[in-house]
Amino acid sequence: MRTHRFLAIGLLAAVTVAAAACGSAASVSQAAPAPGAAQTVASAAPAATAAPVEVHLYMSILTGGQNGKKGWPEYIPANFTVPANAIVDVQIRDFDDGPATVSTGMNQVKGTVGGTMQVIDAVNGPVEQQPAKTLTEIPANDVAHTLTFSGKGFSLNVPIPPTSTVEFSFKAPAAGTYLWQCESACGTGTDGWGGPMATNGWMQGIMTVTQ
Numbered sequence: 001m002r003t004h005r006f007l008a009i010g011l012l013a014a015v016t017v018a019a020a021a022c023g024s025a026a027s028v029s030q031a032a033p034a035p036g037a038a039q040t041v042a043s044a045a046p047a048a049t050a051a052p053v054e055v056h057l058y059m060s061i062l063t064g065g066q067n068g069k070k071g072w073p074e075y076i077p078a079n080f081t082v083p084a085n086a087i088v089d090v091q092i093r094d095f096d097d098g099p100a101t102v103s104t105g106m107n108q109v110k111g112t113v114g115g116t117m118q119v120i121d122a123v124n125g126p127v128e129q130q131p132a133k134t135l136t137e138i139p140a141n142d143v144a145h146t147l148t149f150s151g152k153g154f155s156l157n158v159p160i161p162p163t164s165t166v167e168f169s170f171k172a173p174a175a176g177t178y179l180w181q182c183e184s185a186c187g188t189g190t191d192g193w194g195g196p197m198a199t200n201g202w203m204q205g206i207m208t209v210t211q
């Protein structure tokens with residue numbers, strides 16, 4: 001199994017709201033130090049948790065040369081978990097330097113927040129500080145891999161150029177499991193759809209969405 005990780009930063013917003021509630025609670029209790037004041041503070045908590053959770057997902061795409069399995073490029077992690085209805089901010093660093101034949105239309109960005117992605121022409125170091133282009137598609141002959149969900153209940157397509165970093169956000173669907181597949185024929189066999197393209201944990205994987 002691949003390792004997976006994601007960072008939840010949504011709590012920061014909740015903490016900020018909670019701090020504000022504490023401040024107003026202090027003034028309320030000074031004006032009227034009645035037991036009822038504490039209940040007013042407690043009622044503010046549900047409003048804070050109603051804000052959408054935002055999480056970050058960091059992925060890398062390694063070549064078969066990098067991971068020691070020739071002809072088997074690999075998403076790390078390929079299997080990951082996000083909370084239902086969260087805004088998921090994704091960064092994918094693609095260390096693969098060559099394109100592969102992409103399925104028709106899969107060079108277009110679909111299903112992301114705003115229908116766009118950011119492309120950065122760098123993969124190492126603090127790429128966030130490099131200039132980024134906001135794009136809705138890239139040339140079909142410049143796609144190395146894609147991150148594509150096309151099953152029931154969730155649809156997303158992000159094409160990824162060689163040796164670049166892409167960033168985008170999507171809204172997580174309802175709880176469940178969702179299979180993704182790379183739609184760029186980067187695998188083994190005469191059509192490039194064998195090996196990693198047909199193996200979970202490599203060029204396909206599962207997004208688990210928790211309640």
Ligand SMILES: [Cu+2]
Nearest residue numbers: 145182186203
């Ligand atoms: Cu691929």
